[in-house]
Amino acid sequence: MIDAIREFFRDRLQVQKNSDSTEDAARLAAAALLFEAAMSDYDLGEEERTTIQQLVREQFDLDDADASALATLAQQRVRESVGLHGFTSLINQHWSEKDRLNLVEQMWRVVYADGRLDDHELHLMRKIQRLLHIPQNDFVSAKLRHKPT
Numbered sequence: 092m093i094d095a096i097r098e099f100f101r102d103r104l105q106v107q108k109n110s111d112s113t114e115d116a117a118r119l120a121a122a123a124l125l126f127e128a129a130m131s132d133y134d135l136g137e138e139e140r141t142t143i144q145q146l147v148r149e150q151f152d153l154d155d156a157d158a159s160a161l162a163t164l165a166q167q168r169v170r171e172s173v174g175l176h177g178f179t180s181l182i183n184q185h186w187s188e189k190d191r192l193n194l195v196e197q198m199w200r201v202v203y204a205d206g207r208l209d210d211h212e213l214h215l216m217r218k219i220q221r222l223l224h225i226p227q228n229d230f231v232s233a234k235l236r237h238k239p240t
Contacts, residue, residue, distance in 0.1 A: 120178040122165035132209035142204040179222035199237035
C-alpha cells in the first residue's frame with residue numbers, strides 16, 4: 092500500500108524525494124475517510140462524489156486530474172481496508188487537532204451532501220470522533236454547521 096501511495100505522489104504530483112512519505116500517506120488516509128463517510132449509508136451518490144473531489148482538490152491544492160486520481164486511489168483503499176484504525180492512527184500521528192477537526196468538518200460536508208443524515212452515517216461519524224480524539228463540543232458544532240436547513 093505504501094508503495095502505491097509513493098508512486099501516486101511521485102508520478103502524479105512530482106513530490107520531491109526528500110518529502111515525508113508518511114504525510115502523503117496521511118493525505119491518502121484523509122481522502123479515504125471522506126469516502127468512508129460517503130459510503131457508510133451504502134449509497135455513494137454523485138453529490139457525495141463531487142463533494143469529495145472538490146474537498147480533496149481544495150485541501151491539498153491539486154488540479155482536477157490529480158484530485159480525481161487521489162480520490163480514485165482513496166476509494167480503492169477503502170474497498171481494501173478492514174477497518175478505520177489504519178487510516179485514523181496515521182492521521183493522529185501526523186496531524187494536529189486543528190487539522191483533524193478540519194477533516195471532521197469535511198466529512199460532515201460529505202455526509203450532508205445528499206441532504207440527509209442516515210443512522211449508519213451518524214454511527215460512523217461518532218466512531219471517527221472517538222478515533223480522531225475530537226472533543227464532543229467541536230464535533231457537535233461541526234455537525235450543526237453543515238446540517239442542511
